[in-house]
Structure formats: C-alpha cells, structure tokens
Amino acid sequence: xxxxxxxxxxxxxxxxxxxxxxxxxxxxxxxxxxxxxxxxxxxxxxxxxxxxxxxxxxxxxxxxxxxxxxxxxxxxxxxxxxxxxxxxxxxxxxxxxxxxxxxxxxxxxxxxxxxxxxxxxxxxxxxxxxxxxxxxxxxxxxxxxxxxxxxxxxxxxxxxxxxxxxxxxxxxxxxxxxxxxxxxxxxxxxxxxxxxxxxxxxxxxxxxxxxxxxxxxxxxxxxxxxxxxxxxxxxxxxxxxxxxxxxxxxxxxxxxxxxxxxxxxxxxxxxxxxxxxxxxxxxxxxxxxxxxxxxxxxxxxxxxxxxxxxxxxxxxxx
Amino acid sequence: xxxxxxxxxxxxxxxxxxxxxxxxxxxxxxxxxxxxxxxxxxxxxxxxxxxxxxxxxxxxxxxxxxxxxxxxxxxxxxxxxxxxxxxxxxxxxxxxxxxxxxxxxxxxxxxxxxxxxxxxxxxxxxxxxxxxxxxxxxxxxxxxxxxxxxxxxxxxxxxxxxxxxxxxxxxxxxxxxxxxxxxxxxxxxxxxxxxxxxxxxxxxxxxxxxxxxxxxxxxxxxxxxxxxxxxxxxxxxxxxxxxxxxxxxxxxxxxxxxxxxxxxxxxxxxxxxxxxxxxxxxxxxxxxxxxxxxxxxxxxxxxxxxxxxxxxxxxxxxxxxxxxxxxxxxxxxxxxxxxxxxxxxxxxxxxxxxxxxxxxxxxxxxxxxxxxxxxxxxxxxxxxxxxxxxxxxxxxxxxxxxxxxxxxxxxxxxxxxxxxxxxxxxxxxxxxxxxxxxxxxxxxxxxxx
Numbered sequence: 001x002x003x004x005x006x007x008x009x010x011x012x013x014x015x016x017x018x019x020x021x022x023x024x025x026x027x028x029x030x031x032x033x034x035x036x037x038x039x040x041x042x043x044x045x046x047x048x049x050x051x052x053x054x055x056x057x058x059x060x061x062x063x064x065x066x067x068x069x070x071x072x073x074x075x076x077x078x079x080x081x082x083x084x085x086x087x088x089x090x091x092x093x094x095x096x097x098x099x100x101x102x103x104x105x106x107x108x109x110x111x112x113x114x115x116x117x118x119x120x121x122x123x124x125x126x127x128x129x130x131x132x133x134x135x136x137x138x139x140x141x142x143x144x145x146x147x148x149x150x151x152x153x154x155x156x157x158x159x160x161x162x163x164x165x166x167x168x169x170x171x172x173x174x175x176x177x178x179x180x181x182x183x184x185x186x187x188x189x190x191x192x193x194x195x196x197x198x199x200x201x202x203x204x205x206x207x208x209x210x211x212x213x214x215x216x217x218x219x220x221x222x223x224x225x226x227x228x229x230x231x232x233x234x235x236x237x238x239x240x241x242x243x244x245x246x247x248x249x250x251x252x253x254x255x256x257x258x259x260x261x262x263x264x265x266x267x268x269x270x271x272x273x274x275x276x277x278x279x280x281x282x283x284x285x286x287x288x289x290x291x292x293x294x295x296x297x298x299x300x301x302x303x304x305x306x307x308x309x310x311x312x313x314x315x316x317x318x
Numbered sequence: 319x320x321x322x323x324x325x326x327x328x329x330x331x332x333x334x335x336x337x338x339x340x341x342x343x344x345x346x347x348x349x350x351x352x353x354x355x356x357x358x359x360x361x362x363x364x365x366x367x368x369x370x371x372x373x374x375x376x377x378x379x380x381x382x383x384x385x386x387x388x389x390x391x392x393x394x395x396x397x398x399x400x401x402x403x404x405x406x407x408x409x410x411x412x413x414x415x416x417x418x419x420x421x422x423x424x425x426x427x428x429x430x431x432x433x434x435x436x437x438x439x440x441x442x443x444x445x446x447x448x449x450x451x452x453x454x455x456x457x458x459x460x461x462x463x464x465x466x467x468x469x470x471x472x473x474x475x476x477x478x479x480x481x482x483x484x485x486x487x488x489x490x491x492x493x494x495x496x497x498x499x500x501x502x503x504x505x506x507x508x509x510x511x512x513x514x515x516x517x518x519x520x521x522x523x524x525x526x527x528x529x530x531x532x533x534x535x536x537x538x539x540x541x542x543x544x545x546x547x548x549x550x551x552x553x554x555x556x557x558x559x560x561x562x563x564x565x566x567x568x569x570x571x572x573x574x575x576x577x578x579x580x581x582x583x584x585x586x587x588x589x590x591x592x593x594x595x596x597x598x599x600x601x602x603x604x605x606x607x608x609x610x611x612x613x614x615x616x617x618x619x620x621x622x623x624x625x626x627x628x629x630x631x632x633x634x635x636x637x638x639x640x641x642x643x644x645x646x647x648x649x650x651x652x653x654x655x656x657x658x659x660x661x662x663x664x665x666x667x668x669x670x671x672x673x674x675x676x677x678x679x680x681x682x683x684x685x686x687x688x689x690x691x692x693x694x695x696x697x698x699x700x701x702x703x704x705x706x707x708x709x710x711x712x713x714x715x716x717x718x719x720x721x722x723x724x725x726x727x728x729x730x731x732x733x734x735x736x737x738x739x740x741x742x743x744x745x746x747x748x749x750x751x752x753x754x755x756x757x758x759x760x761x762x763x764x765x766x767x
Contacts, residue, residue, distance in 0.1 A: 265741050
C-alpha cells in the first residue's frame with residue numbers, strides 16, 4: 001500500500017476512534033464484561049445483604065426502640081444508649097469481656113507463634129505431633145465445653161493432675177469467683193491456639209529461605225534473623241491473627257453458656273451472653289440490640305487501630 | 319448497538335449497588351412496621367369463618383417422648399370427632415422457650431401452645447394470650463372447670479390473673495424428695511422412718527449420708543440444693559422463705575436472711591455440697607452421687623425405676639418454726655392461646671386444649687405427668703401408682719412462684735444474691751440488699767398487675 005493509502009486508513013481509524021460509534025462499541029464491550037461480573041457476584045451480594053447487612057441495620061433500628069418481642073417495637077430514640085453506662089450488668093459484662101479478651105489474645109498470639117516456629121523445623125514425628133496439636137480446632141465449641149466441664153469437676157482429672165501444686169483433693173475450677181474466669185481463659189486458649197499455629201506456619205513457609213541464607217552469610221544470629229527478617233515479613237499474617245483472635249474473643253459465648261451460664265456471680269457473663277439473656281430471657285430486645293451495636297463499634301475501632309498500627313501493606317519482599 | 323447509560327462506568331456499578339441497598343431497605347421497612355400475624359388479629363373486624371369452613375389450629379409442644387405419642391393419638395381422635403378443625407401438631411425438639419418467643423415476635427407463633435408458668439406473667443402483661451373460653455370446651459363457666467380440679471385455689475393459681483384463668487394445666491408438677499434406700503441402709507438409717515421432716519433435721523441426716531474418700535474428696539452427698547438454673551431460686555429458696563412467712567421478692571427480711579444463711583452454711587459450715595458439685599437434675603441421683611434429691615417431680619419415677627434404684631418419696635422438709643406448711647413451689651405447663659389468632663381459631667384451640675387435658679389417667683399412666691383432676695384422684699390407677707399421692711398432697715398446700723413479668727430476670731437477680739453470699743463470701747445482709755435493689759428496679763420497669 002502507498003503511504004497515502006496508509007495515511008488515509010490511519011486517519012479513518014483515528015476518526016472512527018474519536019467517533020461516538022467507537023465510544024459506543026467500547027462502552028458496550030465494557031458493559032458486557034461488567035454485567036457478567038455483576039451477575040456472578042449478585043447472588044453472593046444478595047445473600048450478604050439479606051443475611052448480614054439487613055440484620056445489622058435492623059439491629060441498629062431495634063437499639064432505638066423498646067421491644068419486648070411480644071408487641072411491636074416502640075421508638076424511644078437514644079434512651080437505651082443513655083441508660084447503658086448506668087446498667088450494672090452491662091458494666092460488669094464489659095469488665096468480664098475485657099479480661100477475657102486480654103487473656104485469650106496475647107497468649108494465643110505468642111504461644112501459637114512459638115509452636116509454629118517449632119513446627120516449621122524438621123524433626124522426627126513432626127507431622128504426627130502437628131496433627132495432634134491441631135485436633136482441638138476440629139471440635140465444636142459445645143463439645144469442647146462439655147468435655148472440659150467433666151474434666152474440671154472438683155474431684156475430676158484436672159484436680160488430680162494439679163494436686164501436686166494445689167495440695168488439695170478438690171478444686172472448684174468452675175465455682176470460684178476468681179478461678180473460674182481464668183479456667184475459661186485457659187480452655188479457650190487450648191481450643192484456639194492450634195488454629196492460629198497453622199496460620200503462622202502458612203506465613204512462615206512463605207518467607208523465602210534466601211533471606212535467611214543471606215543473613216547467615218552476613219553473620220546475623222538466630223535472634224537477629226527472627227527480629228529483622230521473620231517479624232517484618234510476617235506482618236500480613238500478624239495482622240490476620242491479631243484481628244481474628246480479637247474479634248473471636250469479643251464474641252465469646254459458647255464456652256460461657258455451656259460451662260457456667262455466666263456464673264458464678266456473673267464473673268463469666270460476657271457481653272455476648274448478656275445480649276442473649278436480655279434478648280431472649282428478659283424480653284428486652286431493644287437493650288440487647290443496643291449492647292450489640294456498642295460492641296460492634298468497639299470492635300470496629302479496635303480493628304482499625306490494629307490495622308493502622310501494623311501497617312501490613314508496607315510489607316514487601318522486593 | 320445497545321447500551322445502558324446507567325452501566326457505563328464505575329458510577330454505574332455503584333448505582334447498581336445502591337439499587338440493591340434500596341431493595342433491602344424496602345424489605346427491612348416492611349418488617350419494621352408491624353410483623354404480619356399468622357392469622358388475622360382477633361377482634362379487628364375480621365368476619366368469623368362460616369361454620370362449614372375448616373379451621374386450622376397450629377399447636378406447639380415441647381419434646382417429651384411419652385407425652386408426644388399420647389398427644390398424637392388424642393389429636394387424631396379430636397380431628398375425627400371435629401371434622402371442621404384441622405390440627406397441625408409440632409413438637410419443638412430443643413430450646414422451646416426461645417423458639418416460642420421469637421415466633422410470637424415474628425407473628426408466626428402457634429395458635430395453641432403449652433408453656434410453663436415462668437413466662438405466663440410476661441405473656442399476660444403483654445396481652446399475648448387470651449382468657450380461657452370454657453364454653454368452647456362444653457362447660458358453662460370457669461367455676462365449673464375449677465370444680466373438676468383438686469384444690470383449684472392452689473393447683474390452678476399459676477394461670478389466674480384478676481380472677482380469670484389464662485391457661486389450663488397440661489402438666490402439673492411439684493418437687494418431692496426421692497431417697498435412695500440402699501444409701502440410707504449403708505448409713506444405718508431407714509429411709510421410711512428416718513427421713514427428715516424439717517430443714518434442721520436435714521443437716522443431721524445429710525451428714526450421716528455424706529461420704530468422703532481417704533483424700534477428703536466428696537464422693538457421696540447426703541442431700542444438695544439445685545445450684546444450676548436460676549429458676550430454682552424461686553422453686554426452692556423462695557418456697558423456704560415463704561415457709562417462714564416471708565416473700566422471695568422481699569429480701570431484706572429476717573425470713574430471707576434465715577433461708578440464705580442455711581444455703582451458705584450448707585456449703586461452708588457443714589460442707590455438704592455446693593455449686594461446685596452441681597451436675598444436672600436427676601443425673602446425680604441416678605449415678606448414685608446423692609442420697610436425697612429434692613428437685614424431681616413425679617415424671618422422674620419411670621427413669622429411677624428403670625435404673626433399678628430402690629427408692630422412696632417423701633415430702634420436702636419444712637422449717638421447725640414454719641408459719642406456712644407449703645413445700646417447694648408448684649410449676650406447670652399450661653395450654654395457652656395466642657391473642658393474635660382469629661376468634662374462630664381461638665375457640666377451636668380451646669376446644670382442643672380441653673379435649674387433650676381431659677385424659678388425666680392415661681397421661682399419668684403413660685408419662686408420669688399429673689393433671690390434678692378429681693377423676694384422676696378417684697381412679698384405681700392413681701391409687702395403684704406408688705408415691706403419686708405425695709406429689710398431689712404437696713400441691714394442695716403449696717403455691718406457684720410469683721406470676722410476674724421478667725420472671726427469669728428476677729430469678730437471675732436472686733441467683734446473684736446467692737452467689738455473692740455463697741461463692742464470694744459477701745455478708746448475707748449486704749448481698750440481699752443489693753439483690754433487693756435489683757429486683758425493685760426490674761419490677762418497676764414493668765409493674766405487676
């Protein structure tokens with residue numbers, strides 16, 4: 001083709017691209033791609049909207065009402081929120097929940113990381129032990145609670161094993177004002193640590209070995225390698241572990257409901273259990289919703305702080 | 319070429335999402351307004367169905383296998399005799415209380431249900447149930463119905479509000495004391511003659527029946543209170559307070575203090591049991607861990623006999639200085655009718671309830687459950703059933719727990735008062751004073767009628 005012909009074709013193409021027809025064709029192609037994407041996502045989005053977003057929004061509405069379940073809700077504005085901090089049960093629940101969160105997060109992070117560091121090494125029987133350590137995660141919370149309730153009978157197996165330390169034939173693990181919360185914390189840690197151990201292992205195996213080899217060549221010690229290579233590169237995993245464990249601890253319910261029903265003397269009545277009692281036993285669904293909304297806000301704020309503190313997005317292997 | 323301008327860009331996708339949100343908010347607002355009742359509301363201009371139309375009654379009951387089988391048999395008989403009424407019978411396998419409450423909240427609650435008296439105060443206060451329609455059962459008046467019962471002023475009190483009955487008892491129960499004869503013999507006692515009649519004597523007998531191993535571990539308790547669910551504070555502790563002439567809703571009284579002191583001493587002074595040892599109702603007795611169990615009704619007898627335990631049944635003790643001779647509180651499952659059901663459905667529901675509750679002998683023989691009707695007491699089956707008279711005799715002098723709204727919330731406040739004194743070691747007066755304040759606040763939110 002001659003230069004003139006090529007020039008004409010090029011100009012035609014340019015004019016075509018600048019024309020509304022080309023714009024329309026391109027937009028139609030984008031639309032076709034978009035519509036299929038939206039159609040694929042729509043069922044999950046609808047499910048999420050119906051079973052997550054709608055209940056949440058309805059819960060916020062109920063928190064502004066007086067609702068006994070047996071009559072329609074009556075709008076009362078912010079009265080439930082105003083009365084929240086003068087509710088002795090709620091304040092107790094906050095205290096119990098805070099203690100439980102502290103006791104079941106920090107130990108989980110540290111112990112599960114320690115176990116993960118152990119299990120990424122090669123040793124005889126590693127897979128067998130790893131499987132055994134992971135078993136508690138496979139059990140439901142109710143099964144864990146029932147089994148431990150039997151073990152924690154005053155004269156039960158735990159008392160027998162602890163006797164060299166306690167020097168008592170019986171221990172009231174689940175009927176003592178200060179011992180019972182600690183017992184539940186221990187049980188929760190026992191059940192939850194294996195799961196996070198696996199998460200840490202997944203993060204650890206993704207760290208390129210070359211980094212450690214390079215550090216070794218440069219004369220770095222084991223602790224230096226851990227602190228300057230492992231910890232920074234584990235930031236995304238750390239963020240996941242911290243956020244998920246914190247949220248789970250704030251939502252603690254099954255253990256307390258099955259093992260102690262919040263007793264003795266409300267020392268194990270978490271906010272989640274209190275919400276259940278208020279909503280389904282006391283016919284105070286409005287106040288129950290208020291407590292739920294409050295905890296939701298607390299969890300959101302804490303999660304935001306955790307994300308900002310850890311800055312996992314800054315992690316890069318290059 | 320076909321295009322939708324609304325989909326043209328990212329803005330279009332957000333608009334799509336906004337549209338989905340709008341749909342959700344619309345659905346939500348439909349639910350917020352007023353939940354649609356299962357049937358048309360009673361007395362709101364709904365024309366009653368013509369006589370020829372079939373009426374459907376939805377009936378919920380909790381799961382107790384022997385009773386369920388009998389229910390099904392009698393429901394079939396009822397439908398055959400009343401072809402204009404269809405009964406949809408639903409047995410709720412677990413968590414009946416929460417399921418019933420949420421169903422009533424959603425407007426999908428049953429027309430007829432059997433629920434225990436702990437909820438009746440709330441149901442009455444919220445106008446969720448209707449008075450009994452005795453004419454639907456073929457009776458002329460409430461008095462005619464009450465005349466069918468033994469000691470109706472006691473046995474039917476649990477559903478009585480302002481002189482009207484709001485339920486008819488489907489299962490009546492009261493706790494008596496089951497005593498393991500073999501354990502008594504091992505302690506050199508006779509369960510029939512040495513069983514304690516007073517709380518003071520209970521300490522003496524329980525000490526003899528209590529066993530510890532070489533390490534000092536408690537392996538057998540003589541007797542223990544029900545330390546589990548808070549409702550037992552009403553049924554056991556509350557009744558002990560009333561024996562002394564007090565009330566479980568008035569905690570700053572000498573009577574309440576005396577009863578609470580007994581519970582505290584049981585754990586710390588006599589060391590005969592306590593919340594740490596609490597297992598589950600009946601399980602400890604069946605497992606041979608306790609010699610006397612006083613939180614079991616007549617319904618426990620079949621299981622105890624099946625476990626081949628030689629036993630006797632005695633009335634619950636009374637204080638030596640008791641002013642009232644009541645034993646532990648009566649409790650019952652009452653048939654109640656949903657106030658939101660249509661008038662013709664309510665009438666059919668009462669007719670069904672009356673029919674089901676008119677077979678006291680069959681229910682007692684098959685399930686061990688009591689309906690305190692005179693025809694039952696006069697029957698040969700009743701005379702032949704061992705120990706059943708102990709329960710009914712107790713009912714004639716005992717009463718129900720207070721029929722108040724927020725029953726469980728008050729029970730929890732009583733349990734906290736108990737735990738502060740027993741578990742935390744707080745001074746009893748101080749603990750009861752805190753409990754009194756909590757109860758006053760609860761009752762002030764929704765006063766009793």
